[in-house]
C-alpha cells in the first residue's frame with residue numbers, strides 16, 4: 001500500500017529550474033562556430049565566418065535538415081557550399097557597372113565576412129524553455145579593406161538564429177548607419193537536405209512569375225501546382241503572394257519554408273554537370289540530396305535612408 005503521508009507531493013516539491021539550451025563557442029580563429037543544443041537534443045551550428053548555419057538537427061537531434069558539401073571550406077577560405085549562407089548586399093553577379101555593388105563579388109560580402117557573436121537569449125528571457133536565439137552582428141568596421149572599398153557605406157546587420165523543437169528561424173535586421181541612402185538585395189541561400197530529388201515536389205508557387213536563369217533569364221509563369229526537379233533548375237520567383245513554400249518528399253510534407261517580409265524565392269539545383277564543375281561540391285552525386293529554397297528580396301532593390309531599418313527572414317519547419 002502506498003504511504004500517502006510520506007510520499008512527496010508533486011505540487012509541493014520545490015520546482016527544479018527548467019533545463020536550458022547549452023550554447024558553446026567551439027574552435028578558434030576562422031573556423032570557430034557557435035553550437036546550441038536544446039535539452040531535448042535538437043541542435044544548430046553557426047560558423048562565425050559568414051554567420052553560416054552549417055547544421056540544423058531536429059527530431060531530438062536525429063534528423064539533419066541541411067545539406068553540407070563534403071568539400072565545403074569551413075576554414076574561412078571561401079563561402080560555404082551548403083547550410084545557409086547569407087547573401088548581402090547583392091544577389092548573383094552584381095550589375096556590370098554604374099551600381100554601388102558593381103565591384104563586389106557574386107552574392108556580396110556577408111557570406112565571406114567574419115561576424116561577431118552578440119550573445120544568446122534563452123528561456124530566462126522572452127522565449128519558451130525549449131528554444132534559444134543566437135544573435136550575430138556584422139558592421140562596416142568588421143569588413144575586409146577590400147569589401148569596405150568596394151561598398152563604402154555605413155551599415156549594421158544583426159542576424160538572429162532561433163532554434164526551437166521543430167523549427168529554425170533566421171532573420172536579418174539591416175540598418176543604415178551612415179549619412180547616405182543605400183540600396184541592397186538580401187537572400188538566405190538555404191540548402192535543404194532531401195533523400196531523393198526525383199521524389200521531391202515544391203509547392204506554394206502556383207501562378208507566380210519567375211525568371212528562368214537556365215533559359216536565358218526569360219520570364220515565365222508557374223503553371224503546375226508543384227515544381228519537380230528533373231534537370232538543372234535556377235529560378236527566381238518574385239512577388240509571391242502566399243507566405244509558405246513547401247517541400248514534399250514522396251508525397252509526404254518534409255519542410256515548410258515561411259517567409260517574413262520577403263517576397264521572393266529562388267529554387268536552385270545544379271544537377272549533374274554544374275555539380276561536377278564546382279570544386280567544392282561533393283560528392284558529385286550530392287545534387288540528388290539537396291534543393292535550395294532561398295527566400296529573399298532580390299527582385300529590384302531595398303532602399304534604406306539614413307537611420308532606417310529593414311527586417312526580413314524565414315522560419316523553416318521540419319515536418320518529420
Ligand SMILES: O=P(O)(O)OC[C@H]1O[C@@H](O)[C@H](O)[C@@H](O)[C@@H]1O
Nearest residue numbers: 092106107189213234266268294
Ligand atoms: O556558386 P555560388 O556563388 O554559391 O552560387 C550558387 C547559385 O546560387 C543561386 O542562388 C543562384 O541563383 C545560382 O545562379 C548560383 O549558381
